Amino acid sequence: xxxxxxxxxxxxxxxxxxxxxxxxxxxxxxxxxxxxxxxxxxxxxxxxxxxxxxxxxxxxxxxxxxxxxxxxxxxxxxxxxxxxxxxxxxxxxxxxxxxxxxxxxxxxxxxxxxxxxxxxxxxxxxxxxxxxxxxxxxxxxxxxxxxxxxxxxxxxxxxxxxxxxxxxxxxxxxxxxxxxxxxxxxxxxxxxxxxxxxxxxxxxxxxxxxxxxxxxxxxxxxxxxxxxxxxxxxxxxxxxxxxxxxxxxxxxxxxxxxxxxxxxxxxxxxxxxxxxxxxxxxxxxxxxxxxxxxxxxxxxxxxxxxxxxxxxxxxxxxxxxxxxxxxxxxxx
Amino acid sequence: xxxxxxxxxxxxxxxxxxxxxxxxxxxxxxxxxxxxxxxxxxxxxxxxxxxxxxxxxxxxxxxxxxxxxxxxxxxxxxxxxxxxxxxxxxxxxxxxxxxxxxxxxxxxxxxxxxxxxxxxxxxxxxxxxxxxxxxxxxxxxxxxxxxxxxxxxxxxxxxxxxxxxxxxxxxxxxxxxxxxxxxxxxxxxxxxxxxxxxxxxxxxxxxxxxxxxxxxxxxxxxxxxxxxxxxxxxxxxxxxxxxxxxxxxxxxxxxxxxxxxxxxxxxxxxxxxxxxxxxxxxxxxxxxxxxxxxxxxxxx
Numbered sequence: 001x002x003x004x005x006x007x008x009x010x011x012x013x014x015x016x017x018x019x020x021x022x023x024x025x026x027x028x029x030x031x032x033x034x035x036x037x038x039x040x041x042x043x044x045x046x047x048x049x050x051x052x053x054x055x056x057x058x059x060x061x062x063x064x065x066x067x068x069x070x071x072x073x074x075x076x077x078x079x080x081x082x083x084x085x086x087x088x089x090x091x092x093x094x095x096x097x098x099x100x101x102x103x104x105x106x107x108x109x110x111x112x113x114x115x116x117x118x119x120x121x122x123x124x125x126x127x128x129x130x131x132x133x134x135x136x137x138x139x140x141x142x143x144x145x146x147x148x149x150x151x152x153x154x155x156x157x158x159x160x161x162x163x164x165x166x167x168x169x170x171x172x173x174x175x176x177x178x179x180x181x182x183x184x185x186x187x188x189x190x191x192x193x194x195x196x197x198x199x200x201x202x203x204x205x206x207x208x209x210x211x212x213x214x215x216x217x218x219x220x221x222x223x224x225x226x227x228x229x230x231x232x233x234x235x236x237x238x239x240x241x242x243x244x245x246x247x248x249x250x251x252x253x254x255x256x257x258x259x260x261x262x263x264x265x266x267x268x269x270x271x272x273x274x275x276x277x278x279x280x281x282x283x284x285x286x287x288x289x290x291x292x293x294x295x296x297x298x299x300x301x302x303x304x305x306x307x308x309x310x311x312x313x314x315x316x317x318x319x320x321x322x323x324x325x326x327x328x329x330x331x332x
Numbered sequence: 333x334x335x336x337x338x339x340x341x342x343x344x345x346x347x348x349x350x351x352x353x354x355x356x357x358x359x360x361x362x363x364x365x366x367x368x369x370x371x372x373x374x375x376x377x378x379x380x381x382x383x384x385x386x387x388x389x390x391x392x393x394x395x396x397x398x399x400x401x402x403x404x405x406x407x408x409x410x411x412x413x414x415x416x417x418x419x420x421x422x423x424x425x426x427x428x429x430x431x432x433x434x435x436x437x438x439x440x441x442x443x444x445x446x447x448x449x450x451x452x453x454x455x456x457x458x459x460x461x462x463x464x465x466x467x468x469x470x471x472x473x474x475x476x477x478x479x480x481x482x483x484x485x486x487x488x489x490x491x492x493x494x495x496x497x498x499x500x501x502x503x504x505x506x507x508x509x510x511x512x513x514x515x516x517x518x519x520x521x522x523x524x525x526x527x528x529x530x531x532x533x534x535x536x537x538x539x540x541x542x543x544x545x546x547x548x549x550x551x552x553x554x555x556x557x558x559x560x561x562x563x564x565x566x567x568x569x570x571x572x573x574x575x576x577x578x579x580x581x582x583x584x585x586x587x588x589x590x591x592x593x594x595x596x597x598x599x600x601x602x603x604x605x606x607x608x609x610x611x612x613x614x615x616x617x618x619x620x621x622x623x624x625x626x627x628x629x630x631x632x
Contacts, residue, residue, distance in 0.1 A: 047464070049457075068470050071460055074516075079453045079509035086457020089443060091389055092464070094457075109447055110506075114454055118436060118444040 008187060008310040009227075013320040016230045022190040022223075029127055029186045031163040033058035035170040036095060040069050046174060047071060047087055049096045051080040057097040057127050077102045081110035081124070088120035093174055100126025100142035100183055101133070108148060115179045116154040122180075123173040129159075129183040130220065130270030131299070134308040143299050145183065147275025150248055155179040156201060157248040159269075161222035162192045165245045168199035185220045185270070187309060192222060192243065204251040210238030213327045214258035217268035218244045218277050221297075221318050225268055228323035239327070247277055252284045259285045264293035264330040268318065273298040293330045297323070333376050335565045336631055341411065342372050343624045346593045347617055348407040348420060354613045356403075356424040358432060362590040362603035364404035366529040366562070367496060370586055371408045373568040374494060383414045386440060389465070390491045393458045395443050397451020398498035398527060399433040400605070406430060406438070414440035449504025452524055455495040456510045459522040459581075465490035472517070489521035494572070496525045500532030502543045508553070514581040515554025522581040523572060524555075527562065529590035533604045550583040562586030594619055 009017065025031070040046040040062065048054075049071045054063050063070045071087070073080045077098050084096035096103070103126050104111065115122050126145060133140035149157050158173075158180065160166040166184065173180040192207060199205070207222070208229050215225035222243045229239035240258055244251065259265055265285070267278035278296030285292065297317055305315045313319055317326060333341075345368055353359030375381070380392040396405055403423065410417045415438065422428040429437040433446030443454055464470040466488040497507065514522050526546060534540050543549075547557045556576035560567040568586065576582040590604070591597030594616040597606070608616060 067472055068464070070472060071457075071470075071517075072472065073509070073513050076509035076513070078449075078506040079456070079513055082450060082453020082506065082510065083457035083460065083513070085443070086454040086459075087461050088457075089454070090393070090458050090461035090465075092461050110450065110453070113444060113447050114450055 006308050006310040008313065010319070010321065013227050016227045016320060017190060020226065020230050022192065025163040025189050025191040027186050027188050028160055028163060028166040028184045029058050031166040032125065032170055032182070032184050033062060035167045037062045037065065039171065039174045040066050043093065043174070044069065045091065046093045046095070049073060049080055049084045049087070049094055051075055051077050051098045053098050053127065056099065057125070059097060077107040078110050081107040082114050084122045084124065085110065085114035085118060085120050088122035089118065093121065095123045095125055095173070097125045097127060099140065100129035100145055101140050104142055104145035104148060111149070112152050116152050119154055119178060121177050123176065124181045126181060126183045128186050130185060131304065131309050131312045132185045132187065134312060135306055137306070138304055141304060143272040143304070146247055146269070146271050146277065149181055150275065150280065155181055155248070156246065157181050157183070158201070158246050159183045159219035160245055161219055161243045162189045164191060164193040164197065165199065165243065169245070172201055183219065187220060189220065190223050192226060202246045202249040202251055204242050204244045204246070204254045206240065206242050206254065208239060208241040210240040211261050212237040212239055212263050212331065214240040214242065214262040214265045215268060215323065216242045216244055216255060216258060216265060216277065216281055218247060219270055221268040221270050224313070224319050225323055227320035228327065231320055231324050232327055237327070244277055247280065250280050250284065255281050255284045256288050256290065259288070259290040259292050262292065264327065266295045266297060266323065266326055266330065268297045268323065270318070271298050273300055295326055295330055297326060336627070338372055338376060338565045339627055340624070341376065342369050343620050343627065345372060345404070345407045345411060347620050348410070348417065349403045350608060350613060350616050352403050352406060352420040352423050354608055355421050357607060358424050359403045359607060360400040360605050361607065362531065362597060362600070363398060363401040363498060363527065363529070365592045365594065365597065366588040366590045367398070367401050367527040368404045368592070369563045369565065370496065370525055370527065370568060371404055373565055373572060375408050375412050377569050378572045379494065380491065381440070383412065383439060392491050393442050393455070393493045395451040395455050395458070395493070395495040396434050396445055397448065397495050398501055399445035402432065402434050405434060409438070409440040412440070448498070448501040449506040451495040451497060452507050452510040455493045455522055455524070456514050456519065459493040459514070459519040460517060462490045462493060462521050463519070491521070493522045494525065496527060498532070499526055499528045499530060499543065499546065500537050500540065502526065502546060503541045511550065511553040511555065518579040519581045520575040520578055523575070523584060524581065525572070525584045525586055527588055528585050529588045531590045531599065531601050531604065533601070535601050547585055554580060555583045556580040557583045557585065559585045559587065562588035563592060593623065
């Protein structure tokens with residue numbers, strides 16, 4: 001029997017999750033696949049396009065149930081995006097599903113021209129994003145995708161933090177008239193939202209109120225910021241936690257508010273520290289003349305350490321303990 | 333429209349193309365002239381498209397993968413009434429909708445192209461959509477049972493899809509990903525036309541990157557291939573009029589001459605994106621006027 005995968009949460013982090021009443025959900029990837037299938041059963045115009053990725057995209061049941069609504073293109077990501085665009089241009093609600101690392105690098109020109117520039121209502125799902133593939137190495141990591149897609153006109157970029165945000169992102173994409181990119185990881189995620197939460201593209205969700213530190217986080221890092229806020233509360237610090245599920249268009253209002261109200265701002269992302277959420281927040285604050293102690297936490301510009309996603313997160317301080325330490329240093 | 337009428341139209345369209353490039357001060361002269369007769373046949377004999385019904389879901393789709401030859405496309409679309417001919421004077425001008433490559437801002441254009449190797453994958457997606465919208469539907473699964481169904485399905489389609497590639501463009505690897513998938517899904521509603529003028533920006537394709545034999549490559553990928561004279565209206569019509577073979581995508585290799593119709597531009601690589609001077613334009617238009625007079629004489 002192989003060794004168990006390292007846990008994403010320390011015993012203290014698990015205890016904090018319990019204290020905050022958080023319940024573990026499923027992987028966002030599973031939530032995506034289930035949501036897409038539900039929508040596609042009701043709308044025969046929804047088509048999934050895969051690049052030998054139906055297994056890794058959890059679309060096996062979709063292929064079984066709705067074979068006429070799934071196009072397999074084989075290991076050919078450029079073709080995947082071109083076909084997804086062509087389908088969308090002819091009235092299909094197409095979802096191109098492929099590992100984020102290949103989808104947003106190898107076929108970037110197809111995303112730029114065939115999807116965004118041509119403005120077709122296609123959705124691209126970058127699966128197993130960030131460092132989800134962990135020890136498989138840099139070939140399989142997507143730490144550049146937010147940076148490159150932010151610089152391309154006409155695409156919404158959504159990075160869900162839990163099952164709720166994933167479900168809502170896919171529902172939005174299914175009715176969107178313009179290009180959408182959804183970046184999805186494969187680790188099981190805690191559910192972070194109350195059932196009555198409203199989800200709106202371009203409007204971040206504030207999970208916790210506080211004026212000492214503002215954590216502005218996205219995707220699978222949000223949970224760690226929330227746990228850190230719980231831990232810091234025990235040290236007498238009130239932390240604001242914002243789930244920035246839409247990286248573009250960016251909710252600048254909530255960023256400016258955090259910059260004005262809080263003593264320090266920490267941004268967190270499973271992405272290179274270059275060109276992602278952190279720099280977007282920094283640009284927003286600086287251009288508004290707000291000078292606040294500020295730290296971007298992400299994957300530094302170096303040869304990424306080998307390990308599982310949990311190892312990599314811990315190594316670069318993406319953990320309850322890591323964020324608490326970063327916050328304390330900023331406030332000194 | 334008769335062959336003779338198409339011949340007259342081609343002369344007129346060549347003149348408009350050259351004038352547009354001159355006015356723009358930029359453009360892809362050689363390739364526009366090499367593919368012009370192909371576009372003339374497509375838009376006046378083959379494609380089920382019109383300005384009045386351009387939003388019809390079942391219209392045929394044309395994607396110009398060799399987007400740089402947009403001036404010829406603009407000239408043809410203007411002639412077909414998609415927009416006024418006077419608009420050709422605004423190509424590449426400040427704030428004009430008429431960009432130096434195709435965009436959907438222009439009535440009659442389906443997709444934004446210009447980067448090479450994009451039109452064929454897009455067209456495969458469109459052809460699959462056409463199969464999905466046909467009576468028998470898209471038959472995707474490669475089981476034995478399904479492949480019988482696929483064979484049946486091939487006879488029907490909601491519309492046909494055409495794309496035009498340059499022969500130098502064939503070097504882009506994405507074309508071969510798309511070629512493989514078109515054959516896999518038996519997309520007989522898809523036709524790829526290769527503007528085989530044997531020249532690209534740096535010289536002869538055979539010197540830049542050998543791509544011959546193009547026909548055998550497409551055949552090996554499971555396509556039905558036809559080789560025609562790309563300036564012969566009857567041959568083009570015959571090759572483009574209906575799918576070559578049920579269950580296979582069609583590749584039409586159109587042998588053309590880059591810069592066709594103007595003596596000093598023909599088969600000269602520098603006219604790939606050469607822009608005529610006032611004197612050169614005058615000379616070119618003079619040659620085309622002479623060709624027109626000859627046609628009129630022959631018609632009488």
